[in-house]
Amino acid sequence: MAEFLNGFLLPLIIMVLKILSITVPLLVAVAFMTYAERKIMGAMQLRQGPSIVGPFGLLQPFADGLKLFAKEQILPEGANRVVFYVAPMITFFLALVAWAVIPFDYGLVLSNINVGVLYLFAISSLGVYGIVMAGWASNSRYAFLGALRSAAQMVSYEVSMGLIIISVLLCVGSLNLTEIVKAQETVWFAIPLFPMFIMFFISALAETNRSPFDLPEGESELVAGFMVEYSSAPFALFFLGEYANMILMSAMTSILFLGGWLSPLPFAPFTWIPGVVWFALKIAACLFTFVWVRATMPRYRYDQLMRLGWKVFLPFSLFWVVLTAGVLVTFGWLPK
């Protein structure tokens, strides 16, 4: 009995508590992200944004959530029931499960695995399944077109994203996310690898299907793309998944290029602030840019999107990998 308690029950309880301590704040962050997006876009377009529910409209996301869950669930005729309901679950699940390897501060990570970057990359490359399955199972032309677009788009941008990550890894010499942040103590990678930083951010926009690359749901041509047939809770799951993915991609950008939990300047007044706060601030800055881009840029045309991915990003990131490796070898800066 004691062995059962120590070997199984106790580790299980601790693990569940740790997982909850990440997912619950994440979900709250997602809720307020939707609020922040509407507020920021409102300010940029000289509107007020949500301001009725609660002080400054702060309770708006919860009102929206309640409304969504209270609505009727509709299963389209001829839809594939199981796949139709599994798709939003996959999207939501993948957006949450990636957070297991994100280090919030030195040692403050759920599982510090050696292949952290690969894990994140693997999880983000799975995101396409939720969308493709949703598009296929809905038995609708619009949804299917949206799903096909999204599949092509996400696969294209993953290639250049992988190469960008490789150029960061060359400078670190490890796939561990904690090591990656520690390697940026002298200088954040956003400075020596500046073009890669910009390209990673743009690829992140494409990877999360955000504007100006939101063709999978482009409402002017495809109504709402892969989500046309969804309503109520499944739709809410897609929505939450999209925003959680945005936060995840911002976290990835800050870990790979903006020095994760490190303070911008390594002396007194800055180092007093705990690393978690710096990390959160960097994520918030990235998220603000996500919204900013959405409020300013028109949507890309589909062939232009593909051209950008394959003919601009891919050759340039490949060139940059060779360049980084060349510089590191020539000057003997290769990490041990």
Add this chain to the structure above:
Amino acid sequence: MILQGIAFYVFAALLVASGVMVISSRNPVHSVLFLILAFFQAAGLCLLMGAEFIAMILVIVYVGAVAVLFLFVVMMLDINFRELRQGAMEVLPLGGLIGLILFAELAAVLGGWIVAPGVEKLAGSPTPSIDTVSNTVALGRLMYTQYVYLFQACGIVLLVAMIGAIVLTLRHRVGVRKQDIGAQLARRRDEVVAIRKVTTGEGV
């Protein structure tokens, strides 16, 4: 350690179950989805064995890229599933034979693995001890030193295959209106815009 044990049995059971579902489900899209599930379980098993790099590469390459294209193609197919089923019984003996041969080969390989001298040591510790060098580093060292020529040869084979696929499917169509970004950017204002003074009642 109980948790790891449970994880192993869950992964293994789901792997076998989804493998069976791949060949027995009626809808080919379901088959592909079960195939993806099987890949995923296999990655989980690799992870439990400590082969973290292989597990992640399995997910990235097979699940993230290959299976997406698979799914893509299968979803686009418009086939009559019932007709497809009817032919299945005719090729069953052939399929069974191939399965049997594969199974025999696998058994022979596994048998040879245990019997051959010196292999037991290798099988026990394929990488140097986990504490000193991580999985990825060990693989990289082996691949880029001892097997570098074979590795490069693999790369060239893949490159040739890719170029071949492009050459086979590429066809130049005439009369397609294509955007030429270079030409667009190279345009000057005075080449395309002319300012005329138009007098009232006469037109240009």
